[in-house]
Amino acid sequence: MIKALIFDVFGTCVDWRNSVAREVETAFPGIDSLAFADAWRGEYDPAMRRIRDGGRGYVALDDLHRENLHRVAKRFAVSAPDSLSHVWERLNPWPDVVSGLHALRRHAIIAPCSNGSIALMTRLARHAGLPWDCILGADIARDYKPKPEVYLASCAALRLPPEEVMMVAAHNDDLSAARALGLKTAFVPRPTEYGPAQDKDLVPSEEWDAIAPDFETLAKELFA
Amino acid sequence: MIKALIFDVFGTCVDWRNSVAREVETAFPGIDSLAFADAWRGEYDPAMRRIRDGGRGYVALDDLHRENLHRVAKRFAVSAPDSLSHVWERLNPWPDVVSGLHALRRHAIIAPCSNGSIALMTRLARHAGLPWDCILGADIARDYKPKPEVYLASCAALRLPPEEVMMVAAHNDDLSAARALGLKTAFVPRPTEYGPAQDKDLVPSEEWDAIAPDFETLAKELFA
Known part of the structure; x- marks a missing residue:
């Protein structure tokens, strides 16, 4: 039972x-x-890695985004104004996401488990219309996935055992980390996340508990 | 500017x-x-006080509610089943609250700053239809108000200075604690919270930044 x-x-x-x-x-x-966006995103993982490895105390992603910008x-x-780093609060959802989240939310609690802070996830949800029940993720743990x-x-934070929680991601490594801890896993590929030449995360690397092309289909698969 | x-x-x-x-x-x-409900609520503050005073590590309110039950x-x-303590996830909103929160949310981020845990506030929001943008409060701080x-x-957590955040409460002492830290304050009395003979928090004890009889009026006062 997925709660x-x-x-x-x-x-x-x-x-x-x-x-x-x-916005760039x-x-x-x-x-x-697009090259600027890719380069900015390219600084994401190295910046978090220092924190994961203990070389730097927890710093919210908002600050890392600004430094990386x-x-x-x-x-x-x-020369970029600091304010440009708030673009991460104004990202647009994939077309199936808002309706899919509403469908999923009828059956289970839904929340982000992102490396974005509560502040960032809250503002992004308001911009994109993501109907989260609460905001979980890096800020709760003061550390970064994976x-x-x-x-x-x-x-x-939800007072649920991992086996009643399903991690949903377009990234196989995120799901591997979640599965190792006993969470259920759902893979929803986003084959153009990195542009038309994307060569990773096009297919599932393991037999995840659910695999769906979009959130609407995932809702039907899980709760039909 | 209230953000x-x-x-x-x-x-x-x-x-x-x-x-x-x-439910009792x-x-x-x-x-x-009603006497049972009052007695249960009467154990609330003493249970938190030990944690506030450092005599016990942080324990979520869900657990305190169960112990107190x-x-x-x-x-x-x-003899009460543990499951009865989940009644705190099924409380009903005052009549103005859902529409008032929707009105306020058009202009600012809205979030609970309660002594209830993320788990409790999340399930209560789903039950009562409270359209929070995120869940803040005791679990974030691992301590209890005030x-x-x-x-x-x-x-x-919202990356806002206190002066851009308004605390809304029916309890003067909650607002005093918030004002002392630089937050804005709004008093919305709930004169029958403790029943028809209630004798506290009927009137504001200070000149709070806003005073309104309900959330809908508060929305009009703040953002008209």
């Missing part, structure tokens, strides 16, 4: 690449805005 | 007394169910 579904957000629920590129294009007309802007020879603490703290 | 409103929940948003009494009456027909049941000479940490952790 709660917790979601990866960047890539799984929202199209960060085109959303970021659009407005801020710096003529720049290669300035690093990338320098590389592109532009560290076990983040998944376990999210289950604990 | 977020954070709410006391028990008493301010929901009518715990009649909601609890109704069903569980133990013929018992003085058994203490009160003994006094009433009945300790300053709870209000400050809630503002910090």
Whole structure:
């Protein structure tokens, strides 16, 4: 019995690449805005890795995004205002996400289990119309996925054992980490998250508990 | 500029007394169910006080409610199942609350800043239709109101300075604690929270930033 579904957000629920590129294009007309978005996202994992590894105390993703923005802007020879880093609060959902979340929410608690902070996830939900019941993830655990603490703290915050919680993600490694802790897993591929030439996470790497092309289908598979 | 409103929940948003009494009456027909509800609520503050004072580590309110239930049941000479303590997830809102929260939410982030856990507040929101943007409060701070940490952790989770956050409560002492930390304050009295003979929190004890008879009027006062 699935009592709660917790979601990866960047890539799984929202199209960060085109959303970021659009605002970058407005801020710096003529720049290669998709390359800028890719480079900004490219700094994401290295920045979190230092924190995961204990080389730096917990810093919210909002701050990492701002630091990374300035690093990338320098590389592109532009000067970016701090305010541009709030673009991560204005990402647009994939077309199936809002209706799919509403369908899933009729049967189970739904919450993000993202590396985004409560502040970031709250504002993003208001922008994108994501009807979360609560916000879980990195801020609750003060650490970053795929560290076990983040998944376990999210289950604990709901007072549910991991086997009653399903992690939903477009990324196989996120699901591997969740499965190792006893959570149920659902894979919803987003084959253009990284653009038309994407070569990873196109197919499931394991037999996940559910595999669906979109959130609406996932709702039907789980709760029909 | 108010960017977020954070709410006391028990008493301010929901009518715990009649909601609890109704289920107690069903569980133990013929018992003085309002007296039982009052006695159960009477154990609330003493249980939290030990934690606030450092005599016990942080324990979620769900667990305190269960412990307190058994203490009160003994006094009433009945044997209560653990499951009855989940009644706190099924409290009914005052009549103005759902529409008022929807109105407020059009202008600012709304979130509970309650002593209830994330689990409890999440399930209560689903039961009562409270359209929170996220869940803040005791679990975030791992301490209980009126300790300053709870209000400050809630503002910090939203990455807002206290002066951009308004605490909404039916209890003057909750607002005093919030004001001392720089938060804005709104008083919405609930003159029958403790029944028809209630003698406290009938009127504001200070000139709060806003005073309104219900959430719908508060929305008009703040954002007209």
